[in-house]
Amino acid sequence: MSSIPRQIERAMEAAIFASRWILAPFYLGLALSLFVLLIKFMFELVHIAETAFTATESQVILGLLALVDLALTGSLVVIVIFSGYENFVSKIDHSRHRDWPEWMGTIDFTALKIKLLGSIVAISAIQLLKQFMTISTVSDRDLFWLVVIHVVFVVSSVLLALSDRISASTHTSVEPATPAPPSDRVAAKKHA
Incomplete structure (x- = not known):
């Protein structure tokens, strides 16, 4: 009788553990959303380039700030994709990637x-x-x-x-201090 509840418990734990893969399409969707950001970035870049000679300095700065904003948003999405996937779904084998950024896998x-x-x-x-x-x-x-x-x-x-x-x-945890060897204690008493 006791083996049947244990089998049910193991099956439930396996199903719960496997449910983490439901998150994978979310991260894939975020990866695809980077293309949307890229389209918007290119649109802004072309707009700045078209108006570069007629725009005021503040208009150019505002355009550049929009580009920086989009780049930061894209970087944020990449951080969420990689660290979220590795923290909640599965580890990524990066041994085959020579240019793998150091921060990936450590967040x-x-x-x-x-x-x-x-x-x-x-x-x-x-x-x-x-x-x-x-x-x-x-x-x-x-x-x-x-x-x-x-x-x-x-x-x-x-x-x-x-x-x-x-x-x-x-x-x-704080490691307890190791006592000094007896010879050091004798030397310390002589200097005291």
Whole structure:
């Protein structure tokens, strides 16, 4: 009788463990969404190139900030794809890839959260900078809320990093100090 419940338990555990593969299409969809970002990036780049001789300096800077924003968003998506897949679905065999970035495979869920919030803060800062570049067309109310949202992202990132650091420090064990050899203790007593 006891073997049947154990078999049911093993079958349920195997099904739950296999359910992680349901996430794989999400990461594949995110990889495909990079093409959407690339299309938008190319559109913005062509637009900047077309208006480069007639645009003002601030318009060119705004265009470049839009390109940086899209590049940061693409990088953020790549970080989420690789670290999310490796943390939740399956490890990627990178031994066959000579140009495999060092950070891939080393980002755990905690580091992913911090990198994610860091990227969001950077994207928020770029959006805020874009609004400051066109400050004459932005209302004080809109600018106030953009600053508040940016500060909330920054504070959230700092608090998350601090809570993760505190959590990590409570999980590390402190090794007991090894006693000095008897000859060192005798030498220490002579100098005292």
